[in-house]
Amino acid sequence: MLKKLIIVLCLGAAAGAAWVALKPAKGSSAPLTVFCAAGIKKPVEEIATAYQKETGTEVRLQYGGTGTLLSQLKIAKQGDLFIAADDGALADAKKLDVTREEFPLIIQQPVLAVATGNPKHIDSLAALKNPNIKLALANPEAASIARVVKKLLGPEWEALAAKAAVMKPTVTEIAADLSLGAVDAAIVWDSVVPQFKGLEIAPLPELAKHEEHATATILSSCQQPAEALRFARYLTAPEKGGAIFQKQGFKAVPGDKWAARPDLIIYSGGVNRPAIEKLLHQFANREGITMTTVFNGCGILCASMKTMGDSTNPKFPDVYYACDVCFVPPVAEQFPEAILLTEAEIVIAVPKGNPKNIHTLADLARPGLRVGLCNAEQSTIGFLTRSMLKSMNLWESVSKNASSQVPTADFLVNQMRTGSLDAAVVYGININNDKAHFDAVPLPADKSKAVQPFAVRHDSPNQQMGHRLLTFLRGQRASFEKAGFVWKGDTTPVKSADIVLPDWLKQK
Secondary structure, three states: OOOOOOOEEEOOOOOOOOEEEEOOOOOHHHHHHEEEEEEHHHHHHHHHHHHHHHHHOEEEEEEEEEHHHHHHHHHHHOOEEEEEOOHHHHHHHHHHEEEEEEEEEEEEEEEEEOOOOOOOOOOOOHHHHHHHHHHHEEEOOOOOHHHHHHHHHHHHHHHHHOOOEEEEEOOOHHHHHOOOOOEEEEEEEEEHHHHHEEEEEEEOOOOOOEEEEEEEEOOOOOHHHHHHHHHHHHHHHHOOHHHHHHHHOOOOOOOOOOOOOOEEEEEEEEEHHHHHHHHHHHHHHOOOOEEEEEOOOOHHHHHHHHOOOOOOOOOOOOOOOOOOOOHOOOOOOOOOEEEEEEEEEEEEEEEOOOOOOOOHHHHHHHOOOOOEEEEEOHHHHHHHHHHHHHHHOOOHHOOOEEEEEEOHHHHHHHHHHHHHHOEEEEEEHHHHHOOOOOOEEOOOOOEEEEEEEEEEOOOOHHHHHHHHHHHHHHHHHHHHHHHHEEEEOOOOOOEEHHOOOOOHHOOO
8 A cells, every 4th residue: 555645845045946756655566467469468478577577566467359358347347457459449448437547559550461472472452352362360359450450441341251261369369370371361460470480561552551559558447556557657668668569570659768766857837836736646646656846936947947958957847837828938949839728817916805995906006005016037927917017007106016026926925914915916826715814806807817838848758757647637627626727728739839929928
């Protein structure tokens, strides 16, 4: 059973910075049960043996046709991982709600396999229909290869199936028949051909352009997710499972760099903290990883990244969750694409009952008023506030009343609690859970919305893990809305280079 996470908080030199290291306990030593498509038995077997030798965790493998395995999973609802041979089978597993995280392993194509030298000169569908040609096919009810090819060939499949000499439940069985000379041809995955002696691929135009992914996925029934995810990472790591797939002639899909317990580094704007801090704990606990999180003003975060020089610095963040899109362009080279995950409203926070009768930004310029603003160089909300005030010709007059300019808005809320401020420009989220003490004065709707983009570094050694974190967060809409955010996470990714700021926000 996993121990409680150890949380280490360190305040940095810059005000408002917090480094949070999440260190889950080691994974369970109980055996892992893996249901694996028969066509990739050999490499997975070798990888499992290497993993067991390296980590001490036993991996129990059960092979079969993908369709057969899926039927078993539907009924038994047991096991830790499922390795599907094609995208369609993975989609079926998702519909049955038996899977969670996904790890693409290899790319494979359906091909026509014949004996070396192609002695029967089989090079077309017409040749396969020759009564003298013995053809082996897999059963589409049991094996992915047959289901995929049946869909690709349409009516032609029925003609081939009707004259097939044999039809068996797995792709390896028909490949073995061909290798033994029991049949003249078989339709298999291209990755299967190198696994058997005396076989080669004959061109078949109807199949030539189609590709499928074999994918490992964590089962919903898994009782030891940290250990299962560690094995999945091992399967896809270029220097571990990926190298074995390549050695055996498979087209491996590159995964993350191997580490038994990776450290995922996250830079996040302070406004996001109320929504994501507990979620990050959950993710780190499930993945069995260490997570280092830095919460601060986005100006400080971007300056820190620039100080590092480039992403070769081992402390450069893998993930960046900014307070607004305006702080993505400065690091667009490292984070070229983002998902606009949430939106937060900017308001004027005033004590309950609004004793100073503040209703507009112009009111903040009244003589003697103690106003709290965030630093425009250090934070998103400070930058947005300054730009907003400048666009309304209010910056000079309001900033004179700014008795406090800090990196993050939560500092301003604390100062208001102590009575040090009469008003402060903050995110509505900052006072969302303290409505008994604060009122929120709305600002112009066209300038008071901050949109929070989530981005994964393009060359991160933990890139796939970063995308899994994004997938996890996109499934937590209710948590974000409870914290006071407006949900935008169902939108498509945007290119950082395509982000265009409105003219008023371009002001310096």
